[in-house]
Amino acid sequence: xxxxxxxxxxxxxxxxxxxxxxxxxxxxxxxxxxxxxxxxxxxxxxxxxxxxxxxxxxxxxxxxxxxxxxxxxxxxxxxxxxxxxxxxxxxxxxxxxxxxxxxxxxxxxxxxxxxxxxxxxxxxxxxxxxxxxxxxx
Numbered sequence: 560x561x562x563x564x565x566x567x568x569x570x571x572x573x574x575x576x577x578x579x580x581x582x583x584x585x586x587x588x589x590x591x592x593x594x595x596x597x598x599x600x601x602x603x604x605x606x607x608x609x610x611x612x613x614x615x616x617x618x619x620x621x622x623x624x625x626x627x628x629x630x631x632x633x634x635x636x637x638x639x640x641x642x643x644x645x646x647x648x649x650x651x652x653x654x655x656x657x658x659x660x661x662x663x664x665x666x667x668x669x670x671x672x673x674x675x676x677x678x679x680x681x682x683x684x685x686x687x688x689x690x691x692x693x694x695x696x
Contacts, residue, residue: 605686
């Protein structure tokens with residue numbers, strides 16, 4: 560059974576932003592805002608686990624047929640959802656480690672996160688409020 564997802568512009572923006580921050584190596588205003596939204600407990604910092612939880616959430620939204628991979632077959636057949644899915648799926652291609660055109664949950668979780676790594680200057684796998692502020696500069 561294929562999950563029905565409402566492909567509203569806000570959902571597309573969230574997914575695109577999440578992908579930008581999850582795989583980007585340079586900070587943009589959008590990627591930094593999305594990174595702040597990953598702060599699930601609202602403590603002003605973003606942990607590696609919060610980042611991974613965000614990736615899982617995006618993966619689950621895109622894997623519409625629940626087969627454990629995000630692939631072109633997850634795209635809605637028509638309508639605005641199709642182009643929005645394709646935009647999100649294309650931003651994920653960097654996670655496709657074996658270049659088979661499908662992104663597994665493992666690939667999604669194993670993909671590099673250079674923006675996070677560059678911002679985590681003390682190497683404790685937490686982007687503190689100070690480190691997040693430094694990324695803005």
